[in-house]
Structures are given as structure tokens and as C-alpha cells.
Amino acid sequence: MEVVSLSLFLLLAVVISVAAARMLPLSIPTPLVQIALGALIGLSTSYRVELDPELFLLLFLPPLLFLDGWRIPKDELFKDLSTVVELALGLVLLTVVGMGLFIHWMIPAMPLAVAFALAAVVSPTDPIAVSAIAARVPIPKRMMHILEGESLLNDASGLVCLRFAIAAALTGTFSAGAVALNFLWVAGAGLAIGVILTAAVSRAKAWLTRRSGEDTGSQILVSLLIPFGSYLLAEHLHASGILAAVSAGVTMTFVEISRQAAAVTRMRRNSVWDTVQFALNGIIFVLLGEQLPAILANARQTVAITGHASPWWLGAYILAIVTGLVVLRFVWVWVSLRLTILRKATGIGRSPDWRVVATTSFAGVRGAITLAGVLTLPLTMADGSAFPGRDLAIFLAAGVIIVSLILATLTLPILLKGLALPAQPSGQEEEDAARISTAKAAVRAIERHQHALAEEHDDPDLYTAAGSRVMDFYRDRIDGLTDGASDALRQQEALASELRLVGVKAEREQLTRLIRDRSVGSETARKLVRELDLAEARHRG
Structure with missing residues (x-):
């Protein structure tokens, strides 16, 4: 003991x-x-x-x-x-x-x-x-x-x-x-x-x-x-x-x-x-x-x-x-x-x-x-x-x-204070190339899966629209990271993350009020809190 x-x-x-x-x-x-x-x-x-x-x-x-x-x-x-x-x-x-x-x-x-x-x-x-x-x-x-x-x-x-x-x-x-x-x-x-x-x-x-x-x-x-x-x-x-x-x-x-x-x-x-x-x-x-x-x-x-x-x-x-x-x-x-x-x-x-x-x-x-x-x-x-x-x-x-x-x-x-070692090559180019490559792979996989779902079901427009929404996210990433991307696009991306954090904070405050008022159950609250935590971690990273 x-x-x-x-x-x-x-x-x-x-x-x-x-x-x-x-x-x-x-x-x-x-x-x-x-x-x-x-x-x-x-x-x-x-x-x-x-x-x-x-x-x-x-x-x-x-x-x-x-x-x-x-x-x-x-x-x-x-x-x-x-x-x-x-x-x-x-x-x-x-x-x-x-x-x-x-x-x-x-x-x-x-x-x-x-x-x-x-x-x-x-x-x-x-x-x-x-x-x-x-x-x-x-x-x-x-x-x-x-x-x-x-x-x-x-x-x-x-x-x-x-x-x-x-x-x-x-x-x-x-x-x-x-x-x-x-x-x-x-x-x-x-x-x-x-x-x-x-x-x-x-x-x-x-x-x-x-x-x-x-x-x-x-x-x-x-x-x-x-x-x-x-x-x-x-x-x-x-x-x-x-x-x-x-x-x-x-x-x-x-x-x-x-x-x-x-x-x-x-x-x-x-x-x-x-x-x-x-x-x-x-x-x-x-x-x-x-x-x-x-x-x-x-x-x-x-x-x-x-x-x-x-x-x-x-x-x-x-x-x-x-x-x-x-x-x-x-x-x-x-x-x-x-x-x-x-x-x-x-x-x-x-x-x-x-x-x-x-x-x-x-x-x-x-x-x-x-x-x-x-x-x-x-x-x-x-x-x-x-x-x-x-x-x-x-x-x-x-x-x-x-x-x-x-x-x-x-x-x-x-x-x-003010100390700097000899410059190293920036890792930004390597990171951008990896993000573009993975985004292109995601678009190709989504297209294949979308076509397979459309062939198996009677309403292909539903799957086309859903696939387009997801692929637009990856295409925006590719456009923002290509060699021709301007600094303005990167600034927009940073601003979007900042605004998303503002939204996450507001969501969290509202969810806290709902939990306090017992408007949502504990299981729902736990799930939503986890989603907000992941979103905040992603945009702060």
C-alpha cells in the first residue's frame, strides 16, 4: 500500500x-x-x-x-x-x-x-x-x-x-x-x-x-x-x-x-x-x-x-x-x-x-x-x-x-538570440509534393468507387453528386499547392483554418450549453466532442 x-x-x-x-x-x-x-x-x-x-x-x-x-x-x-x-x-x-x-x-x-x-x-x-x-x-x-x-x-x-x-x-x-x-x-x-x-x-x-x-x-x-x-x-x-x-x-x-x-x-x-x-x-x-x-x-x-x-x-x-x-x-x-x-x-x-x-x-x-x-x-x-x-x-x-x-x-x-545554423533546404516543397500526390491518388480512388456504386444502383446522379463534393475538396488542395499557386492562395488556406477554428469554438460553446441543458444525451455529446477535438487538432496543426 x-x-x-x-x-x-x-x-x-x-x-x-x-x-x-x-x-x-x-x-x-x-x-x-x-x-x-x-x-x-x-x-x-x-x-x-x-x-x-x-x-x-x-x-x-x-x-x-x-x-x-x-x-x-x-x-x-x-x-x-x-x-x-x-x-x-x-x-x-x-x-x-x-x-x-x-x-x-x-x-x-x-x-x-x-x-x-x-x-x-x-x-x-x-x-x-x-x-x-x-x-x-x-x-x-x-x-x-x-x-x-x-x-x-x-x-x-x-x-x-x-x-x-x-x-x-x-x-x-x-x-x-x-x-x-x-x-x-x-x-x-x-x-x-x-x-x-x-x-x-x-x-x-x-x-x-x-x-x-x-x-x-x-x-x-x-x-x-x-x-x-x-x-x-x-x-x-x-x-x-x-x-x-x-x-x-x-x-x-x-x-x-x-x-x-x-x-x-x-x-x-x-x-x-x-x-x-x-x-x-x-x-x-x-x-x-x-x-x-x-x-x-x-x-x-x-x-x-x-x-x-x-x-x-x-x-x-x-x-x-x-x-x-x-x-x-x-x-x-x-x-x-x-x-x-x-x-x-x-x-x-x-x-x-x-x-x-x-x-x-x-x-x-x-x-x-x-x-x-x-x-x-x-x-x-x-x-x-x-x-x-x-x-x-x-x-x-x-x-x-x-x-x-x-x-x-x-x-x-x-x-x-539571433543564432542561426547554416541554412537547410526547406521541407515545404517536399511536403507540397506529397500532399499533391496523395490528393491525386484520393481523386482516382473516389472516381473508381463512385462509378462502381453508380453501376450497382438505380440513381447514379446521387453518387455522382456525392463524389463530386468530395473530389472538389482534393482538387482545391491540388490547385492550392501546384507550382503556379500564388501566395494569396496559401494565405486563403491559412485564413480558412483560422475561420474554421472560430467556428469550432462556437460549436463547442453551443454544445456545452446543450449538454448543460440536457438537450443531448451523453453518448451524442461524447461523439460530437471527439469530432470537434479532431477538427481543432487538424486546423491547429
Whole structure:
């Protein structure tokens, strides 16, 4: 009963934090508000959430990484794949090695393997936190696509490095050759399991749908189970459950193209996944805040591990780690951008705009994945003794998350004003061509169906008139999107959408009055409300 009550309380805290973030006069990112609210909860109650590392990893990471892999725009990712790979793999390895050695040098009492583990958990970035920070100063689309792609891959690469670092800490041995071979199995098998399981489940689901029809609830539930199934199967086979969840999400994109679900299923499934993502990310930050009072209360005991007495040394360590991360990222981003995006766009030899480099560097905010990763550090060693430096690693990781969020909050709005990356080809032409092609296909299909109906019935004029009405809609779309279409036609289309929204609003107000007066029944009201919702969503899109 306590677990259920606690879960509901955390969900309520997430809702309150989002409302508070919207009402605050200052542009404070929602993650910071959630951390503050969690800290307030931790201070005001005597109850503490005991986080089981393995359970925490299972509950939070698979669905979040699966959704990232599913929703990330693939075409945009492939356009800048070299930059994304350089950031997600090269920068992660540099961060793990460089920051691991730096942390061990700075805090000799922390074992080298634990220092590498801490470096591994602070290497992944969090684009959701960046989006929250830059909500009022939009990030250029191309940069956001790069950050999303980097986050998707560096989540997996950072956590795989964490796995090897923990193994080295537990066993006390490290073999580069054995690690390389093990990495090939862990990564390759993890990726393969995600792809195969998702494809197999999708085929089975499609087979059942053809024979028994589609049930929306079952379809949504299956999509929720796939990341957990991929993760658990991969971990059972000693492969990477993280990579399995990511590859399962990527596979879902291509599975959906060939075996599309019903429209109502997709709409409801998207709503469910939006809620899952919102809840899990919010709970992670609230939990971080809830843990802070206990972490700070033990600061004196934690700092004693480092050989110092003053807790202020912990703050100095956090600032040093954040500075090291920013400097490493700045240098790597400068080299990466010089060799890829701007080199292609502006010619060889031109240096990247320092604001592009600085923005990309400060956008490397640490968030949910860092917290989830550091909390998976084992509580004990194989002999039952306490895991060395665990509390210190958690303290430093929590500090890095908070400081990186604050730093990005202060710097990104300034750096993003007026910032533009090299121009990309507009997608409008591609979109117009697709709309014209689909509209022509619709006209041809309607004509065939109309003629078939007219031949089967005695009143062909009825079907001709009905077909003409529908085809006129598609022909208007084609006329408005052809190469010769004027800007006036596009303005008319935009104005028509605006007027349609005015009409939808009036319909909704009148329907509300009818419902209040009990002039319509609940079933009729539900149907009409859904139609108005779909119309509003269509014209606002």
C-alpha cells in the first residue's frame, strides 16, 4: 500500500511542479522547479524513498530510451550522422577516460574504476532539459536534431561504459582485450535483440489483427511492453538492455510504415506515451530533489572520504567536474563542427561561429539519465562490504545535474538570440509534393468507387453528386499547392483554418450549453466532442 501511495504522491508532485513552473514570473526550467519541490518534500516529511538501483533502472530507462529511438526524426538524424556519432561516441569515450583520470587525480581516495563510473554517468546529455530551458528562446531545428541524436546514442554508450566500470570495480581487474570482445557481444547482441523482438511482436500483432480485428487497448499495451521485454531479454542474455530498448524504438518507426495501426489507435497511443514520458521524467527530477536533503545531511561524512573536513570541498569538486565537462565538450564540438556541418556548408578552412560552438557546449545538460545511471551503482561489493565512494559519486552526480541546469539556464537564452545554423533546404516543397500526390491518388480512388456504386444502383446522379463534393475538396488542395499557386492562395488556406477554428469554438460553446441543458444525451455529446477535438487538432496543426 505504501508503494501505491508513494507513486500517486510523486505523480501529484509532478503535476504541481509543472503548474508552478508555468506560473512563476521568471523563466525557470521545469526540471529545476521539480528538483526544488522534491527537496521541499524531503525536508517536510520524515519518510524517505529507498531506491533499489536495479528496479530504478528497469522502471525508468527502457521506456524513455525506447521512446527517444521511436520518435527521433530519422532523416534529419542521418543528414548529420557523422556529427552525431562524433559527439555520441567519440566525446563519450573522451569524457569517460579524460574525466575519469581527472576525477581520480582530484580525489585520490575515489578508486579509479569508480571515477570512471562517475565519468560514464555524467557523459550522457538530456535534450528534454535543454528543451525546457530554451522553451522561450527556440533552439534552431538542426541543432536540436543533433542534440536529440547525440542524446539517444550517448545514453546507450555512456551506460554501457558504466557497466564495464562497475564490473571492474567489483572484480578489481580490467583487461582491454576482454572488454573489447565483451563490448562487441554486449552492443551487438543488445541491438539485435531489440530489432528481432520488435519485428517479431509486430508480425504477431499484425497476424492477430487480420484474424480478429484491432483492439486499441491491446495495441497500446503491447507498445508499452516492448521496451521492457527487450531490456529484460537482453539482460538475461548478458547483453545491453539499454541498447536493446533503443534499437527496439528505432525499429518501431519502420514497423509502423509497413503495418500501420488504425488512426484511433495511433492517436490514443501517442497520448499514452506522451503521458508516460511526462510522468517518468518528472518523477526522476522530483526524486532527485527528494534525495537531496539526505545527501546534504551526510555531506560531512561524504567529504571525509576525500580527506577533507569542510563540505565546501564537495562544491569545489562539482564546479571542477562541470568546468572539465564544458571544456572537453567545447573543444570536441569545435573540432566536430569544423570538420562536418560548417565545412560542408561554407567551405574548407572557415572556423565555426563561436556562438554555435558555445551553444552546443552549454546545451550538454545532464539530467534524468545521469541520475538513473548513478543510482544503479551497487550498494555492496561481492564480499558484502560497502561499494567504495558510492555516496560521494551520487553527491557529485546530483551536483553536476543541478549546476549544469543552472548554467544552461543562464547562458543559453543569451547565446540563442539571433543564432542561426547554416541554412537547410526547406521541407515545404517536399511536403507540397506529397500532399499533391496523395490528393491525386484520393481523386482516382473516389472516381473508381463512385462509378462502381453508380453501376450497382438505380440513381447514379446521387453518387455522382456525392463524389463530386468530395473530389472538389482534393482538387482545391491540388490547385492550392501546384507550382503556379500564388501566395494569396496559401494565405486563403491559412485564413480558412483560422475561420474554421472560430467556428469550432462556437460549436463547442453551443454544445456545452446543450449538454448543460440536457438537450443531448451523453453518448451524442461524447461523439460530437471527439469530432470537434479532431477538427481543432487538424486546423491547429
